[in-house]
Amino acid sequence: MTLSLYNTLNRRSEPFAPIEAGKVRMYCCGITVYDYCHLGHARTCLSWDVVRRYLQWSGYDVKYIQNFTDIDDKILNRARKENSSMEAVADKYIEAYHADMAALSIQPADEYPRATHCLDGIQKLIHDLEAKGFAYASKGDVYYSVRKFEGYGKLSGRKLEDMQAGASGRVEEDPEAPKKEDPCDFALWKGAKEGEPSWESPWGAGRPGWHIECSAMVRDRLGDTIDIHVGGSDLIFPHHENEIAQSEAATGQPLAKYWMHNGMVKVEGEKMSKSLGNFITIRDLLETYDPMAVRLFILQAHYTKPLDFTDEALQAATKGWETLNEALLFGEQLNTDGITADAGILQKFKDIVDKDLNFAGGLAVLFELAKELCKEKNILVHEGKFKQHPEILATVWLTLQELADVLGFVATEKATETTGSLSDAEIQDLIQQRQDARANKDYAEGDRLRDILVENNIILIDKPGGLTEWRR
Secondary structure (H helix, E strand, O other), X not given: OOOEEXXXXXXXXXXXXXXXXXEEEEEEOOOEOOOOOEHHHHHHHHHHHHHHHHHHHOOOEEEEEEOEEOOOHHHHHHHHHOOOOHHHHHHHHHHHHHHHHHHOOOOOOOEOOEHHHOHHHHHHHHHHHHHOOOEEEEOOEEEEOHHHXXXXXXXXXXXXXXXXXXXXXXXXXXOOHHHOOOOOOEEEEEEOOOOOOOEOOOOOOEEEOHHXXXXXXXXXXXXXXXXXXXXXXXXHHHHHHHHHHHHHHXXXXXXXXXXXXXXXXXXXXXXXXXXXXXXXXXXXXXOOOOHHHHHHHHHOOOOOOOEEEOHHHHHHHHHHHHHHHHHHHHHHHOOOOOOOOOHHHHHHHHHHHOEOOOHHHHHHHHHHHHXXXXXXXXXXXXXXXXXXXXXXXXXXXXHHHHHHHHHOOOOOOOOOOOOOOOOHHHHHHHHHHHHHHHHOOOHHHHHHHHHHHHHOOOEEEEOHHHOEEEEO
């Protein structure tokens, strides 16, 4: 089966064919760095991390770029609040971003361009648009003339006439309205304001508008046309619509072949917001839930669909992760020398996921493998031997391990819930108590003692003749 992707631009699923065979150029609109990352960022960054991993596993050479918006009104407001500087605030939250993403096992992008480091490219792009008649200077600002771009609205499906009608009631509230030739026009360059950072330009001191930053960074790092442009669905309009208008007017080429957007998140059925008191950062979430459980929860829904963070759903994902984690750890005891993953199961997984990146369906394959391994572990604990041949189990584990890597899962040793660890003497004493209980046909007590040992990561192997071997 050929990989297909849902393309927001054409509103349908399309076969994936990169511009250059075997290579993928992919750009993700990153975060505005004025605060700690929240659940929406987790959903966005994790979704595209798995897409990137899957493309790499499928044999593509992927160049993945994700920007940081490090100049913005929100950043400037935070700097004033903290009696700091725009640069210091940006640096602080970029560092926090990397820590949060690492906790979720999200691979770093190949590059993280920052808006303030790309000012030459931003000014060149504005100059090109001005030279081609798509931009005009006005009282220290520079605006994009939306009506000059024939295809405006093709990504979002919005009609300029409707946008004009919607904007007409807000003209008086728009402080930039007197500078604009049309209410729908948007700023490419903003004139300097007192007390704010600014940079020199042909239009006077100022700073770039938000939309032009990404257009310039895509062009600078990946070229005029890229394979895949991704981001949250809240960016379709106006941000991505404006990116298309800017880039395509300047180059005469499509900005991206495929546009992909992840669905938004809710918290207990409500839109996440600070005013509702349900604003949750990644750090807050990981104080309660295992990062891999969060990863599993996000992947259980198709990336285009809305996602509701509830305690019930995350607890269910936690149990699911415990199953996967147990299987991944158990397999490390198997001898895998000369063993390879099951090609048939790998292909089954690929056939499922290739249909518009159906990772939720692909997870079912992992759970089938994990349950098989967990079942064998229980047999080993109770009967002292495997039911299946160890080489078969090694194949199952290697297959699970490979697919877990594709989805970014990392197994971790589970800390024991009992106080301290048992000494060899304590283990032998518990085993003897269990043997005595079994000899007296007190099987409930025998099971209780066995459970204590299992909770302390002790594997029991009952041998013929009443002997019991153990290992940690």
